[in-house]
Amino acid sequence: MHLPVYFAPLEGVTDAAFRRVHSEHFTGVHKYFIPFVSPTQDLVFTPREKRNILPEYNQGYTAVPQVLTRKADHFLWAANHFADMGYGEVNLNAGCPSGTVTAKGKGSGMLTDIPGLERFLDEVMAKSPLPVSVKTRIGFTSPAEFERIMEVYNQYPLHELIIHPRTRSQQYEGRANKFIYRDALAASPLRIVYNGDLFTAEDCRRHAEENEKTAALMLGRGLIGNPALAQELSGGERLTKEAFISFHDALMQAHADFHPRNVVFGRMKEFMKYAVCSFEDFDKPRKKLRKAANMDMYLDAVHRLFDEHDISETPGYEP
Ligand SMILES: Cc1cc2nc3c(=O)[nH]c(=O)nc-3n(C[C@H](O)[C@H](O)[C@H](O)COP(=O)(O)O)c2cc1C
Numbered sequence: 525m526h527l528p529v530y531f532a533p534l535e536g537v538t539d540a541a542f543r544r545v546h547s548e549h550f551t552g553v554h555k556y557f558i559p560f561v562s563p564t565q566d567l568v569f570t571p572r573e574k575r576n577i578l579p580e581y582n583q584g585y586t587a588v589p590q591v592l593t594r595k596a597d598h599f600l601w602a603a604n605h606f607a608d609m610g611y612g613e614v615n616l617n618a619g620c621p622s623g624t625v626t627a628k629g630k631g632s633g634m635l636t637d638i639p640g641l642e643r644f645l646d647e648v649m650a651k652s653p654l655p656v657s658v659k660t661r662i663g664f665t666s667p668a669e670f671e672r673i674m675e676v677y678n679q680y681p682l683h684e685l686i687i688h689p690r691t692r693s694q695q696y697e698g699r700a701n702k703f704i705y706r707d708a709l710a711a712s713p714l715r716i717v718y719n720g721d722l723f724t725a726e727d728c729r730r731h732a733e734e735n736e737k738t739a740a741l742m743l744g745r746g747l748i749g750n751p752a753l754a755q756e757l758s759g760g761e762r763l764t765k766e767a768f769i770s771f772h773d774a775l776m777q778a779h780a781d782f783h784p785r786n787v788v789f790g791r792m793k794e795f796m797k798y799a800v801c802s803f804e805d806f807d808k809p810r811k812k813l814r815k816a817a818n819m820d821m822y823l824d825a826v827h828r829l830f831d832e833h834d835i836s837e838t839p840g841y842e843p
Contacts, residue, residue, distance in 0.1 A: 552754030749841030
C-alpha cells in the first residue's frame, strides 16, 4: 500500500514510552500523534503533559502534539510553545466524545457551535506559528451535521483534516460511516486523512483502493493490536511472535523505568486488551487477561499466551 500511515493518539496507551519503544521495534509510521494536552487558565503544562510533549521524550520519530481547547488564545499559547520546541505541526482535537470534555464545548463539543468554530479557526489560522491540522468527528448527534461542518473546514488552508466518521453520540460504537466520508472526500480541496475501524492490513488496503483521494491513514486500535501493521503495509516484515514478545518486554521495561508496579500493570493490561487479538484463538486468553487483577496474574496470562498461541493469519484488532 502506498499511503502514509499515522499512529492515532490514544490517551492512556500511546504515551511517550510506548511511542519510543514502538518506533525502536517497528517501521512504517510516518507520524505519531501525541495524546492531547488541555491548557488551563494558568497556562502551564502539567508535569504529566511535559513527560508527553517535551522533545527529549519524542526523539527518533516524527511527533505531532495535539491540543484540546475551544479557546483560540489557549491553542495559540500551546502552538507557540510547540514551535519553540521544534515541532513542525500542531493538531486540534475536535473529536473527543467524553462528557466532561464536551460539556465545556471542547473536543467534539466544538461541533455544536458552528459560528464559534469559525471564530476559533479564523483566529488560529491567522496567528498560528505552525501549520494546523484538525482531527474531527462528523457531528455531535447526527451525520447530517457534517455537510455544514465541512463547509467550515473547507474555507481554511488546514495542513490536513483527519476524519473519524462517527458522531459524538456513537462514541466508539456502531460503524464508521464510510458513505459520509466518501462524500466529504470527493468535495473537499483539503488533504484528507481517514481514521476509524481499520483493524487489519486487508482493511487498510481495501480502504486505499476504494478511496483514491485519501492522503493518509491514521490507525489506532489496529496498530496497537498489531504493532507491525504499518511496517507490513509499507512492505516490511509481518508480525512475528519473536518481534511481538521483544516489543512487549521492552514496553514493560520502559514503563517500569518510570512507574511503580501497579501502574505498569495497568498500562500493560490496557495494551494487551488490543494486542491479544493478534494471536490465534484469543477468546480464552482475552478473558484471562480481563480478569487479571494484579501483575502476577497478568504475567501468568501473557506467558501462557506466548507459550500456547501463535500469531494469527490476520493480526489486528477485533472489538
Ligand atoms: C482509550 C482511547 C483514548 C483516546 N485518546 C485520544 C486522544 O488523546 N486524542 C484523540 O484525538 N483521539 C483519541 N482517541 C481516539 C483515537 O485516536 C481514534 O480516533 C479512535 O480510536 C478511532 O480509530 P481506530 O478505529 O483506528 O482505533 C482515543 C481513543 C481511545 C479508545
